[in-house]
Amino acid sequence: MSKRARMTLDNPYLPYPVRIEQIVTETEDGNLKTFRLVFLNPEHEEKFRYMPGQFAELSIAGKGEIPIGIASSPTERGFLSFTVNRVGVVTAHLHNMKEGDVMGVRGPLGNCYPWDEMEAKNVVIIGGGFAFTTLRSSLVYLLDPQNRSRFKDVIVVYGARSPGMLLYRDELWQWEKRDDLQMHVTVDATDDPDWKHHTGFVPTIVKKVVPSSDSSVALVCGPPVMIRNTQPVLEDLGFPPERVFLSLEMRMKCGIGMCGRCNIGDQYVCKDGPVFSLAQLKEMPPEY
Amino acid sequence: MLLKNLLEHIGLEPGRLHFSWISSAEAAKFVEVANEVNQVVEELGPARFLVKRKARVA
């Protein structure tokens, strides 16, 4: 069946039905939950082949859709997981849903992190707050036995406002014990006396722990303030803009580059992004 | 009053919208007003105007 004919069969707006298999509350304020979703139709799971860095539209009949980064890695078979911040109409409803409920997933959407460019290079992963989702996907993918050897050193700097606001905490502590990865967890501040990890903003920790930029690629995802302050640190370390990649957030509806709202200049964040290199961003109007 | 006038001006049938001031002590008046509204509205029959059904779109 030609690609075009296959296209006419798939309506790009029609979500795949999924069931919520598991809900984990990630943060102490309860505003961030991770939902593990399983496809009701194995054929859909087969079609939904994705790479870390991509996102999907979570669809709730009667409420609408939300674009959320895929937190699970393709190496984790049989389910998709998404960490969702309770912010608006759809997210609030999602946070009240129970395991076993049916909803929809549409995707995979957008591009992914530049895996071929990262081959045989050091990978520096810098994440902040609840934007660690697609970076988790990338880290799990990287550490998978089949993939780990394709990359050299892996350094991760992940920060949140306070210990209670860190995502995937049990996994973080396991990653810290591994010897094929330098895991640096930090919090802006804490009064917990036996907090034995870093304390301080992500950019300051990056300056401390990232040795150099030679043959290294940086993946950065976090709130605008973190990104703005991390860029100069990476530049001082010698990272050229071509080897710093950011994953951006934008208001989205269609997710397939048609509804016209998520553009920065002539690039649609949903279709030409969400991952852009710093070099690309420097050519694009500063409107995001 | 402005709302009632405007609604009825654009076509809401008189008798659909009632206002009454009933204190918690005026149980009898409450019953009387409730029955009266019920009777007037029943005479008017099911409401059609300004009632949103399935969106009338393409």
Place this chain on the structure above:
Amino acid sequence: MLHYTEKIREIAGRLLKQGVVDVFIGYRKGSVPMMNNPLLIRDPGSTDLLYWDSNCALNLCNYLTGRKDRIGIVATGCVSRNIVTHIVENQISRSQLYVVGIPCTGMISHRAVIRAVGGREIIEFEEQGERFLVRGRDFEEIFEKNDFLQSNCAVCRYPNPVLYDEMLGERVPGYEGDDVYRDVEKVEQMSSEDRRGFFSRMISRCIRCYACRDACPLCYCPTCFVDESRPQWVGKSIDPVDTMTFHLLRAFHCAGRCTDCGACERACPMGIPVRQFTKKLNKDVQELFSWEAGLGLEQRPPLDVYRQDDYDGFIR
């Protein structure tokens, strides 16, 4: 009202040169006949861009909301009443404004003129005192301005600014007749069912572009009720019930505030007479509370005041 152009330029230049104001808001001559472009200038050297004729029908008070600088602004009767309302509703402070008052002899309804030449394209418009000339590809007509006034200007009782720092000319007489609300009364006399049909047909062509809301100086809410999603009051499609709900609630938010300046009807791309909603409210507000919007800084609007003798006959 072409003769006001020179005076406006001269005053604007003086105000900007002397630093009385930071910016001056007026109109620039339009690029198409019977349309003018609202303009803001900062530099005394560009006052020759300013222009005024009887097609300055968008309400300039709409551009004051949220400004923090000192503003010179031209204001006709209705615009000045909206400025009063803006001040009373704390959207702008009197001290920020230097109001250049224009005794207004009414704005032209460009749709009525196009209708009068049988829909043929008008290429040029020229105001000549109380008359105006329109020229097309193969025709030229001269009309009496008073035969083509916007329907609100034709019955306008407050053509002279109620608030100003300087007046551009002699006061002009307002409409004296007692049938200002004749069009509303005509609809009031219809049966409830006919009125349902009248208003439903009227908004059947609405394309939900919100020009009526966006042209109105009264509509300055950060998030309009029609854009609210938590809770969502109105559907966003062109479903007739949602569209009627939008127009009904938009008008209701103007109760006791609307000066009938006509900007909403002027802006509507489909030519819908949306003032039929607000003018009914204006009539009721006048009859029930003897109130007309924006006439004085000291008076509080009716929905902001409770009086013992407020009419309550509708409450059983």
Place this chain on the structure above:
Amino acid sequence: MTAYRVYSKEEWTSAVKALESHYQVFVPVKDGDFHLFGLLSEGKRPDFDFQNTHLSPKSIVYPQSERMFEYSLDGEDPDAHMLKEAPKDFSPRAIVGIRPCDALAFQRVRVNFDTPRYRDPWWVSRFESTTFVGLGCNAPEATCFCTSVGGGPFSEAGLDVLLYDLGDRFLAKVLTSKGDGLLKKALGGMEADGTLVRQAESLALKVTEAMPAVVPVDGLKDKSVLELFEAPFWEDVAFGCINCGTCTYLCPTCWCFDIQDEVLGKSGDRIRNWDSCMFPLFTLHGSGHNPRGGKVARVRQRFMHKLKYYLDKYNEGVQCSGCGRCVRSCPANIDIRQVAELMNSL
């Protein structure tokens, strides 16, 4: 060899009538102060003596509000919460009397909805089921500028048939097999001889030459997007704008849309509505951040998209077919022709 048929005005009216048994036929009809496209089957009388319809024919292929999916929310229903495509009627339709600028507009919009990676099922199905019978413009308006943006009063882009109004007769030029198929079903008319064809071509030449390309867009391709973005004139261009949706909803090349769910009791719809870059909500993030929170940013986006971003991304010319509707209907008289000049001469 291009086929031509000639119809007297009466023959053409009955020919169009005959199409009703094969197509949903849309024709320009007088409606109050202006012309709109109306369905012949609703008893509307075609009126081909018009400049252009007030609203563009875009809503025939791309309705302003359209149901995408339906779903049940009833717990007992086994398919609850699963979206099903709403039933659609993509039976053949014909737009008779579409102006060349509006047909060109569909071509410029198609690159958005019919892409190698994704295809919008509704837009593409309706577009492909539509036959476009264009009517050349004998007397373009002063606000028309199609010749400046790659079109023309007799441009054939996007048309299946082009009609020339020769006063007492219509000459129909067949452009595609779809157009040929339509004329065969339309009955009536005769083969046209060479003199009529030459008369039509000289008419087209005369009208086109009387419309020099006055709106300069030739330099836009090489301009730097960042310089245009940072240009000093945006503040002044945007001042009068009241941020309504008039320009985008009247525009035949604007395609932006919103998706909304509506629930009634135990069932619901997912509906697509036109949307506008002029509205603040268009880019408002859940966090409250809005990359285009101010009016100037939104007005800049509209013109930068039409005259630069689209030009760079698709290399199909500018996203404007020069119909002049926004120029005529903008309540604040913001004129794309002037903005194009400002951008082109930066």
